[in-house]
Amino acid sequence: MPFILNIETSTTVCSVALSANGNVIFSKETYEGMSHASVLGVFVEEAMSFIRKNGQSLDAVAVSCGPGSYTGLRIGVSTAKGLCYGLNIPLIAVPTLLVLTEAAKKNSQFIEKETLFCPMIDARRMEVYTALYDNNLQVIKETSAEIITENSFSDILKNYKIIFFGDGAEKCKQLITHSNATFLENINPLAKNMLPLSEQAFYQNNFEDVAYFEPFYLKDFIATTPKNRI
Numbered sequence: 001m002p003f004i005l006n007i008e009t010s011t012t013v014c015s016v017a018l019s020a021n022g023n024v025i026f027s028k029e030t031y032e033g034m035s036h037a038s039v040l041g042v043f044v045e046e047a048m049s050f051i052r053k054n055g056q057s058l059d060a061v062a063v064s065c066g067p068g069s070y071t072g073l074r075i076g077v078s079t080a081k082g083l084c085y086g087l088n089i090p091l092i093a094v095p096t097l098l099v100l101t102e103a104a105k106k107n108s109q110f111i112e113k114e115t116l117f118c119p120m121i122d123a124r125r126m127e128v129y130t131a132l133y134d135n136n137l138q139v140i141k142e143t144s145a146e147i148i149t150e151n152s153f154s155d156i157l158k159n160y161k162i163i164f165f166g167d168g169a170e171k172c173k174q175l176i177t178h179s180n181a182t183f184l185e186n187i188n189p190l191a192k193n194m195l196p197l198s199e200q201a202f203y204q205n206n207f208e209d210v211a212y213f214e215p216f217y218l219k220d221f222i223a224t225t226p227k228n229r230i
Contacts, residue, residue, distance in 0.1 A: 001019055001058050002021075002059040002060060002199065002202050002203075003018065003020050003021070003048055003051060003057065003058050003059050003060060003200065004016075004018070004019045004020070004058070004060045004062050004064045004092070004195075004198050004202060005017075005018055005048075005058055005060075005061045005062070005083065005193040005196055006018070006019060006061075006064075006094075006192070006194040006195065007044070007045070007061065007062070007063045007064065007071075007076050008033075008063075008064040008076065008096075008099060008189050008190055008191040008194060009029055009036045009040060009065075009073065009075050009076030009123075009125065009189065010064050010067070010068025010069060010072050010073055010076070010096040010099075010121070010189055010228060010230060011068055011069060011072065011074040011121060011167055012031070012033050012069070012072075012093035012105075012167070012191060012229075013029060013030070013031050013188045013189070013190065014029065014035065014036045014039055014040055014043070014072075015027070015028065015029035015030070015043070015191040015192070016028050016029075016044055016046075016047050016053065016191050017047075017190070017191035017192040017194065017195070018038070018047050018050060019194075019198065019199060020056075020114060022195070022196075022199065023195075024192045025050075026047050026050045026179060027044075027191065027192045028043040028046060028047070028099060029190055029192075030054050031188075033072065034069070034072065035180045036044060036071075036072055037076045037171050038074070040076065040079055041074060041079070043167070044079060045081070047083040048147065049155055050125050051137065055085075057210075058083075058089055059089060059090075059202070060068055060084075060089050060090045060091070060092055060169075060198070060202055060207075061080045061083045061084050061090075061092065061094035062080075062091075062094050062188055062194055062197075062201070062202075063076050063077050063079075063080035063091070063093060063094070063098050064076060064094050064095075064191075064194060064199035065093035065094060065095060065096065065098045065215050065216050066095070066096050066215045066216035066217055066218065067076065067096060067097070067121060067123075067129040067143065067145075067216055067217060067218035067219075068096050068121050068129070069218060072216065073215035073216075076127070076215075077213070077214070077215045081100050081210050082205060084210045085138075085210050089207075090202075090203060090207040090210075091203075091207060091208045091209075091210050091213060092198050092200070092201045092206065092208065093208050093213065093216075094194050094197045094198055095143070095216070096121065096216075097119040097121070097129070097130070097143055098119075098129045098133070098137060098163065098176065098188040098197055099135075099167050099173055099190070099191045099193050099194050099197065100119035100121070100188075100193075101117045101119050101133050101137060102137075102193040102194070102196065103165075103188065103189065103190060103193045104117055104119065104165045104184055104187050104200065104228075105117070105135075105185060106140075106165060107184060108163060108184065111135060111163075113135060114160055115135060115160070115161045115162070115163060116132050116133065116134060116140055116156070116161070116162045116163070116167075117132070117134070117162075118130060118131070118132055118133075118135045118153070118158050118162050118163065118164045118165070118169075119133075119136075119165060119166045119194050120164060120165065120166040120167070120168030120169040120172065121166050121167060121185070121189075122166075122167045122168040122171070122220070123145055123168065125147075126147055126148050126166035126171065126175075127143070127145055127146065127147050127148070128135040128146055128148060128166075128169075128172070129143065129145055129146075129168070129218055130142075130143070130144065130145075130146050130168070131143040131144070132156070132162070133191065141156075142217075143218065145218055145219055147175070148171075148172045148175055149175060150175045150177075152172070152175065152176060152178075153176060153178075153181070154178065157176075157178040157180045157181055158180075158193060160180065161180045161182065162180060162181055162182070163182045163183075163184055164176065164181060164182065164183050165183065165184040165185075165186070165187035166187055166188075166189075167188070169184075169187075170181055170183075170185070174228070179221050188206070
């Protein structure tokens with residue numbers, strides 16, 4: 001029965017969850033914006049305290065590895081790697097869009113077998129990080145950065161129903177209006193939804209190299225200089 005600490009920091013939501021034997025036994029999350037640097041350490045310490053009080057020890061750390069916020073991913077992955085190195089336990093990487101899709105599946109009712117899932121993470125302006133999965137989480141369309149227009153997904157929507165969700169989906173409602181398109185609100189990538197994915201990776205020994213692992217940014221980080229307002 002592995003005890004896995006799951007960490008999710010890829011968007012404005014920051015969350016931590018402990019999982020054991022298919023169940024979430026501890027969970028904390030905050031929706032207060034990009035406060036990850038100040039709250040993640042607190043959440044992790046609370047989780048570790050919970051583990052110690054119950055006479056257990058961690059078997060692995062799983063981290064949502066992107067795509068998403070550059071800063072958020074750096075904080076989450078750095079914390080996860082530090083724990084794994086210090087405790088000499090394996091590191092598990094879970095794709096963020098799969099975490100989102102797990103959440104959407106839990107919040108969707110009467111899903112038809114042919115329905116596809118389209119997670120979207122806001123990448124500013126009309127761009128999103130997205131992918132397409134079927135009901136078994138098999139990849140239909142690989143992860144990519146897409147600029148959304150009125151023609152986006154139109155060829156697939158002719159033959160399939162697609163459920164769109166995530167913090168990037170809201171801005172797409174006015175453009176993607178096909179009758180086969182459905183939008184789910186308030187779907188966030190949360191650590192507690194990582195459980196089936198991180199446990200599967202654990203049992204398959206699907207671990208990362210702690211020293212060299214990096215988040216999946218998808219796009220290079222571009223620093224901007226504030227305009228001089230004087």
